Amino acid sequence: MRAVEKTFEGAKRASTRILNEVTLTAPAGQITTILGESGCGKTTLLRIVAGLETATGGSVHIGERDVTSVHPSRRGVAMVFQNYGLYPAKTVAKNIEFPLKMSGLSIPERHTRSLAAARLLHIDHVMDRLPAQLSGGQRQRVGIARALARDPEILLMDEPLSNLDAQLRIEMRAELVSMQRRIGSTMLYVTHDQTEAMTMSDRVVVMRGGRIEQQGTPEEVFRVPETTYVAAFLGNMNLAPAPASETGAGAGITLGVRPEHFLPADRVTAESGDLRIEGRVEFAELLGTDRILHLRAGDTLWRARVDAALPVHEHTTVVARAANIHRFDTASGVRRAA
Secondary structure, three states, X not given: OEEEEEEEEOHHHOEEEEEEEEOOOOOOOOEEEEEOOOOOOHHHHHHHHHOOOOOOEEEOEEOOEEOOOOOHHHOOEEEEOOOOOOOOOOOHHHHHHHHHHHOXXXXXXXXXXXXXXXXXXXXXXXXXXOHHHOXXXXXXXXXXXXXXXXXXXXXXXXXXXXXXXXXXXXXXXXXXXXXXXXXXXXXXEEEOOHHHHHHHOOEEEEEEOOEEEEEEOHXXXXXXXXEXXXXXHOOOOEEEEOOHHHHOOOOOEEEEEOHHHXXXXXHOOOOOOOEEEEEEEEEEEEEOXXXXXXXXXXXXXXXXEEEXXXXXXXXXXXXXXXXXXXXXEOOOOEEOOO
C-alpha cells in the first residue's frame, strides 16, 4: 500500500478523512497484523485491499500487479469477516463451495477444494449441517475454509475471533498460525487485541486516527515504542511526568515503565539512574502467580507487577532499573533518544 488515502463525503459537502497516506508492505508468506482501537481505519484499509472500498488516493499492489482499479474478483484475495457471513439456509459444504460455484468451477473441483479446506480446519465431519447447528468456533472455521478454498494470494481477516469466548480465542489463535505456516499464505489480519497481535504476527502495524503510528516485528514495537500511544496501547506502559530529581530536567519529559519492570525495593540495590517509587497501595489485582499493585505516589497512579507470593503492605516501594526506563517528549509524545 503506497500513500493510501480514504475520505468519506458527508452531509453539506463535509468530508471525513479515514486514512491519511498509509504506506506499508505485508511480506509474502507472513502474517501482518494491523492493530488499533475502534475507528482508526484498519477495517477500511482491509476493504480497500479487497476492492470493497475505493481509495481516494494512493495505490495497492499485490506482487508486481497494481490492483488499485482491479475488480475484487480478479485480485486474488479472500476475506474472512467478523460476523462469519454464512448463508443460514445452506449447509457447511454449500457455504464453502458457493464462491467456487460463482467462479464457474466444475462440481468435482468444488467438492475437492471444499473438502480439503474443511479437513485443514477440522470441520469435515459437519459438512451436512446448517450454520445454526454449529458452535461459534465451528462457524468461524467455515468462514475461513470458504476463503481458503478459493486458494487466494492474500487472505484478509477482519477481527475473526472477536465473537468467540476467551478460551476458544486462544485455541483458534494457535490453529490459525499453524494453518498459515502449513499453507504458506500471505495474511493481513486486523484486530484491536494486543495479545493476538503479539502472539500471531510476523509484523505489527499500529494505527491511530487513520495513520500508521509504528510498524515492525512484535519484538521491535514492544521493546522500543516510538510514541507514548504505542507504549500505552501495546503493553499498558506506565506513563508519568518525569521528576526533576530523576532526570536533571524533568520539564517536558514523560517517563515510561512497564508494570513488569518494577522490582520490590527490598530485593534490589539502588543504582544511579534507577527510578524509585514510594506509594500507597490503592488496589491489588491477583493474576494467578502475579499481582498488579496500583500505587498512588502524589498525583500519579503507577502499576507494578510483582510475585503474588509477596505480602501486600499499605505502603510499598518499588524500583525500575535505568535500562528499563523509556523517555518521551511530553508535547509530541515521540520517543527521545537515549
